[in-house]
Amino acid sequence: MIDKRIVIDVGDGAAIPDPRDKGLFTAWRISFFGTLGIIAYLLIFKTDPYLDIIKFLPDGIVVTFKVTFASIGLALVLGLIAGLGRISKNTFFNLAASTYIEVVRGIPLLVQLFYIYFALGHLVRVPDMVAAIIAMGFCYGAYMGEVFRAGILSIDDGQTEASLSLGFNRSQAMRYVVLPQAWRTILPPVGNEFIALLKDTSLVSILAVSDILRRGREFASESFLYFETYTMIALVYLVITLILSKILSNVEHRLNHYERR
Amino acid sequence: MNADNPIISIQNVHKFFGTFKALDDVSLTVDAGQKVVVIGPSGSGKSTLLRTINRLETISSGTIVVDGQDINAPSSDINLIRAEVGMVFQSFNLFRHKSVLDNLTLAPIKLKKEPRLEAERRAMELLEKVGMVDKAESYPVQLSGGQQQRVAIARALAMNPKIMLFDEPTSALDPEMIGEVLDVMVTLAREGMTMVVVTHEMGFAREVADSVVFMDEGKIVEIAPPNRFFDHPAHTRTQRFLEQIL
Ligand SMILES: Nc1ncnc2c1ncn2[C@@H]1O[C@H](COP(=O)(O)OP(=O)(O)OP(=O)(O)O)[C@@H](O)[C@H]1O
Ligand SMILES: [Mg+2]
Numbered sequence: 151m152i153d154k155r156i157v158i159d160v161g162d163g164a165a166i167p168d169p170r171d172k173g174l175f176t177a178w179r180i181s182f183f184g185t186l187g188i189i190a191y192l193l194i195f196k197t198d199p200y201l202d203i204i205k206f207l208p209d210g211i212v213v214t215f216k217v218t219f220a221s222i223g224l225a226l227v228l229g230l231i232a233g234l235g236r237i238s239k240n241t242f243f244n245l246a247a248s249t250y251i252e253v254v255r256g257i258p259l260l261v262q263l264f265y266i267y268f269a270l271g272h273l274v275r276v277p278d279m280v281a282a283i284i285a286m287g288f289c290y291g292a293y294m295g296e297v298f299r300a301g302i303l304s305i306d307d308g309q310t311e312a313s314l315s316l317g318f319n320r321s322q323a324m325r326y327v328v329l330p331q332a333w334r335t336i337l338p339p340v341g342n343e344f345i346a347l348l349k350d351t352s353l354v355s356i357l358a359v360s361d362i363l364r365r366g367r368e369f370a371s372e373s374f375l376y377f378e379t380y381t382m383i384a385l386v387y388l389v390i391t392l393i394l395s396k397i398l399s400n401v402e403h404r405l406n407h408y409e410r411r
Numbered sequence: 412m413n414a415d416n417p418i419i420s421i422q423n424v425h426k427f428f429g430t431f432k433a434l435d436d437v438s439l440t441v442d443a444g445q446k447v448v449v450i451g452p453s454g455s456g457k458s459t460l461l462r463t464i465n466r467l468e469t470i471s472s473g474t475i476v477v478d479g480q481d482i483n484a485p486s487s488d489i490n491l492i493r494a495e496v497g498m499v500f501q502s503f504n505l506f507r508h509k510s511v512l513d514n515l516t517l518a519p520i521k522l523k524k525e526p527r528l529e530a531e532r533r534a535m536e537l538l539e540k541v542g543m544v545d546k547a548e549s550y551p552v553q554l555s556g557g558q559q560q561r562v563a564i565a566r567a568l569a570m571n572p573k574i575m576l577f578d579e580p581t582s583a584l585d586p587e588m589i590g591e592v593l594d595v596m597v598t599l600a601r602e603g604m605t606m607v608v609v610t611h612e613m614g615f616a617r618e619v620a621d622s623v624v625f626m627d628e629g630k631i632v633e634i635a636p637p638n639r640f641f642d643h644p645a646h647t648r649t650q651r652f653l654e655q656i657l
Contacts, residue, residue, distance in 0.1 A: 312504035312563075315465055316518040316570055317494030326521060331508045 182392045189385050199375050203366075203382045210365030211386065217283055217361060218348045224287025225347070226340070229294020234324070236299045247295060254292035260353055262289050267357050282354040290347050297343065301336035302328055334405050341398035345391050352387075362386060418443040418574060418605055419464060424473030426459055426629075433459045434470070435629035443573070446606045448616040448637075451626035452652060457609040460626065461576050464607065465496045478573060494522060497567030501579040503559040505551040511538070511562050512547040515569045522570070530569075537565040541595050557588030561595055568599075575599065577608040611656065617641060625649045 192200040235247025254262070266285035270276060276284075305328045313323035355364035362383060370379040417440035426434035433456045441447050449457050462468040463475060466482050466489050478495060480487045506514050515534035519525040525533075538544045541561040551559055560580055567575060577596065581589040593615050600606055600619045610616065616623055616637055623640040625633040625648075633640070633649045644650045 306502075306504075308500060308502050308504035309506065311467055312498075312500065312506070312566075314467065315493055315496070315498035316567070317490050317522050318518065319490050322521065326517060327506055327508075331506075334508075 178392065178396065181388070182396075185385055185388050185392065189382075189389070192382070199373065199378055200382060202373075203369060203375070203379050204386075206369045207362055207365055207382070207386060210360055210362035211390070213279070213359060213365075214348065214351050214361040214390075217279065217286065217351045217354055217359065218344070220283040221286035221290060221351070222344050222347055224283065225290035225294045225343070228287060228291025229298050232291060232295025233298025233302060236295060237302060251292045251295050254289055259289055259350060260356075263353055263357060278358045282351075282357050282359045285357075286347065286351065286354065290343060293343055294340070297336055297339045298332070300339075301332035304335045305331050337405060338398075338402055341395075341402070344398070345394050348391065348394065349387065417441055418445075418478055419607070420474075420476040421460075421464070422474045422476075424460075424463060424475060425471045426456075426463060426468060427471045432629050434463070437473070437629070437631055439624065439631060439634070441574075441605060441607060443605055444603050445621045446600050446604075446608065446619050447622055447624060448620040449607065449609045449624045449626060450611065450613075450616070450652075451632075455626040456629040457626055458578050459629075461498075461578050461607060461609055464574075464576060465493050465498055467498075490522075494518075494570050495573045497570060497572035497575045499560070499563050499567055499575065499577045499580045501582050503551070503556070503563045503583070505559055505563055505566070507551050509550075510547070511543065511549050511551070511554070514551070514562060514566050518566075519569050534565070534569060537568050538562075540568075540598070541565045542591070555588060556584045557591045560584065560588075560592045564592075564595055564599070574605045574607070577606065577610065579609050579611070581610065581612060613641070613657065625652065627652070 189204075193204065232247045232250055235243045236251070238244045238247070257265075263282070263285045266288060267278075267281045270281050270284065302324075309327050309331065310320075310323045313327045314320070318326065351361055352363040355361050355367065358364075360368075366379045366383040370376045373379070419439070419441040421437060421439045424434050424437045425432065435456075437456075437460060439447075439460075449460065451457050459468055463470050464477065464482075466475075470483060475482050477492055480492055482489060482492050505511075506517065509517060512531060512534055515537060516525075516527065516530040519530040519533070520527060535544060535547065538547055541564055543558060543561050543565065546554060546558060546562070551562070554562065564575075564580075580596070581592050584592065589612070593612060596606070596608070596615065597619055606619075608615070608620075620637045622634055623637050624631055625640070625644075625646075627648055633644065633646050635645065640649070641653065644653060
């Protein structure tokens with residue numbers, strides 16, 4: 151059954167632009183080209199110190215992306231398991247998944263990061279970046295779990311019944327029929343989570359992981375150019391998230407295409 | 412027909428949804444090659460009965476034996492049994508993310524490990540049979556209801572089932588599309604397929620059915636060959652129902 155309740159979805163990712171928006175001045179274009187313009191202006195007219203600042207950041211950008219991709223990968227796996235658990239009729243599996251989601255959602259991400267990081271440190275010696283990835287993935291996996299659950303539930307029961315009637319078992323029906331369709335519903339919120347996660351990776355800078363923010367802080371504490379450094383960091387994050395939201399909106403558009411006649 | 416050895420044997424089946432009794436001591440046997448049409452008012456348990464035959468609904472008590480196997484016995488593999496029992500739904504339920512051809516080949520390739528080429532060749536034969544060859548590359552959303560239902564029938568046939576179950580296959584269709592689907596079903600019946608069909612198409616019942624089953628309030632009220640059923644119904648409830656719909 152289609153759930154007719156209106157969902158007000160205030161994602162914490164960047165706004166995903168609508169590709170059908172054909173006006174010359176879209177919010178995305180103003181933000182993106184405005185940001186590039188300001189960066190260009192700073193680099194040309196205030197070369198010192200902005201050139202030094204931006205040259206200091208690429209290593210951090212690479213680290214930010216590594217943490218983001220690895221964490222989202224882990225979050226997707228955990229999210230799929232948690233989402234399947236939440237709709238499972240198996241009481242143990244269902245309770246375990248629900249508890250995981252409740253607990254994770256009730257604790258601030260920063261606190262979880264510290265907690266997992268130091269708890270993990272007691273048990274095994276893992277590199278800082280790995281600990282950070284596990285913590286981020288664990289946390290975002292819970293949010294992903296709800297996304298997967300909603301995506302799976304959005305697929306009509308008839309699809310599963312048709313699969314079962316052909317001789318597929320439940321997990322085959324899930325794998326071959328339900329998930330490939332749910333993916334289209336899941337993709338937009340996953341995209342939002344991806345961008346939100348990229349921004350939240352700035353939190354790992356407190357865990358001795360040299361992401362964009364930490365590289366910036368190192369630069370600022372040596373040069374005392376706090377304002378200039380954080381200006382550049384904000385601009386760099388903005389460019390990255392704007393590019394990502396554009397890519398996501400295009401992918402989404404293409405996936406939706408075949409659904410229309 | 413070998414009446415001693417029916418391909419479907421339903422004995423004293425009860426089905427509860429909570430405290431609601433949807434099937435009340437239902438018994439019915441279907442011989443290989445027989446066509447049974449099930450009719451009855453809304454909520455009388457027709458769909459529930461059909462869905463117990465491939466265990467989409469589990470029964471509360473009684474036994475159902477399909478092709479020699481007690482389908483509710485722990486020892487029987489329900490997935491293998493379901494592969495032998497095709498089902499066609501009122502709402503078609505084609506796989507929306509697959510082309511028509513892929514709808515037909517998915518199960519044979521994944522479940523029977525048929526080579527893709529072989530599965531596609533067979534799929535094209537079936538599409539030919541239901542008159543849908545030119546839409547092989549289309550997606551379900553691009554088809555009319557009648558076309559989708561014909562593809563759904565072909566998809567069920569792709570597993571070479573011994574039995575076909577139809578749950579009001581034409582009820583969701585615009586009137587002008589009902590004929591094309593019924594034609595396919597009549598052809599299938601002529602070829603000797605064992606069929607259990609829930610439908611309100613009385614013309615189809617008269618033409619094709621070996622016996623007509625009338626259900627009301629979870630019970631089978633009457634079972635009779637179509638001529639006797641329509642012209643001389645034995646029960647007053649059957650008579651009243653027929654008066655209403657004819
Ligand atoms: N999953 C379910 N949970 C609770 N009640 C159900 C469920 N499925 C069916 N029922 C009830 O069982 C009764 C029989 O339903 P069924 O769908 O078999 O009727 P039907 O004869 O097919 O009717 P229709 O002609 O409307 O399709 C109905 O009263 C229905 O409300
Ligand atoms: Mg029904």
